[in-house]
Amino acid sequence: MASPAIGQEDLSVMQSIANANRATALRMIHAAGSGHPGGTLSCADIVTYLYEREMNIRPKEPDWGERDRFVLSKGHACPVLYAELARCSYFPVDQLMTLRRVGSILQGVPDRRLTPGVDMTTGSLGIGFSAAVGMALGAKKRGSTARIYCMIGDGEIAEGMVWEGLLFAAHASLSNLVCFLDHNKFSSDSAVRLVLNVEPYLEKIKAFGWAATEIDGHDFQQISSALNEARTSNRPFFIVAHTVKGKGVPYMENDPAWHGSLALSDQQLAQALEALGGRGEK
Secondary structure, three states: OOOOOOOHHHHHHHHHHHHHHHHHHHHHHHHHOOOOHHHHHHOHHHHHHHHHHHOOOOOOOOOOOOOOEEEEOOHHHHHHHHHHHHHOOOOOHHHHHHOOOOOOOOOOOOOOOOOOOOOOOOOOOOHHHHHHHHHHHHHHHOOOOOOEEEEEEOOHHHOHHHHHHHHHHHHOOOOOEEEEEEEOOEOOOOEHHHHOOOOOHHHHHHHOOOEEEEEEOOOHHHHHHHHHHHHOOOOOEEEEEEOOOOOOOOOOOOOHHHOOOOOOOHHHHHHHHHHHOOOOOO
16 A cells, blocks of 8 residues: 655654664764764665655564565665664664674674564675565565565665666566665765766666666655555566765765764764754664
C-alpha cells in the first residue's frame, strides 16, 4: 500500500527526526574516535523515511518472517542506521555510545549476528546489494509480501558484482526490490567521476532492465513519490538520490576529507550539533 501524502507538519517532524539521527550519529563517531561522518549524514533522510513511514516492521520481533528488509550495502554509514534502530526500540539507546568498542553490539559496519534490526552483515562493497537481490528472490519464491530495500554508495556502484546483481534482478523480475543510490558524488578521497565515471546512471540502469528515477535525496516529498512509484512497478526499481556529503554540517559538506579519515574534535562536534539544531540521543 502506498504511503500517505506528507503534510507540512509531518515534513517538519520528519526533518527533525532525521537531524536528530544525524546529531546522534556524530556523537557516536566522536565517542568512538573514528568513523565515516560524510556518507553517514548524506543518507540520513532516506534511512529515516524508510523506518518512520515506509517499511512494514515489528521492532519487538526483529526476526519476524514477513517484515520488510533494509540492507545498508554502504555499511560504513551504519551510525545513522543504529541511531534510527534505537529510536524504533530495536535496542536500548544507551548502547549507542559503545560504537566500535570491543564487545559492543554496534560495530563499524553492520553485523546481523550482533545487532537487532540489522538484516544483513555488510562492509565489503557490493556484498550487501547482492544479498538484497537474493532476499528479494527468496521472498518472491515463497510468495511473501515482504519488500526489500537496499542502499548503495556511488563509489560502490563501480563494483562488478553490483552490475551482475542488476542484471539478475531484472532477469528474475524482482519487483519487490528497491535500490537507492546515495549519490553524494564523493568517495573516500575525491569526486567519484575522477576515480571511475559511471554516469549516466539512469540510462545504464534502465538498459539493464530496471525501472528508475532521479530525486533530491533530502526532499521527503520526492522520496515518498519515488517509493510510491516503485510499488506500482512490475520491475525492480532504482532511485538515484542526489545528496550532499556531510549534509547539515557546513564545514563537512562536499568535503571528501570527512569521508572517514578525520576524527571530530570537541569543538567540531559542538559546531556540528549546533548546526543540526540538537544534541541527539544522550
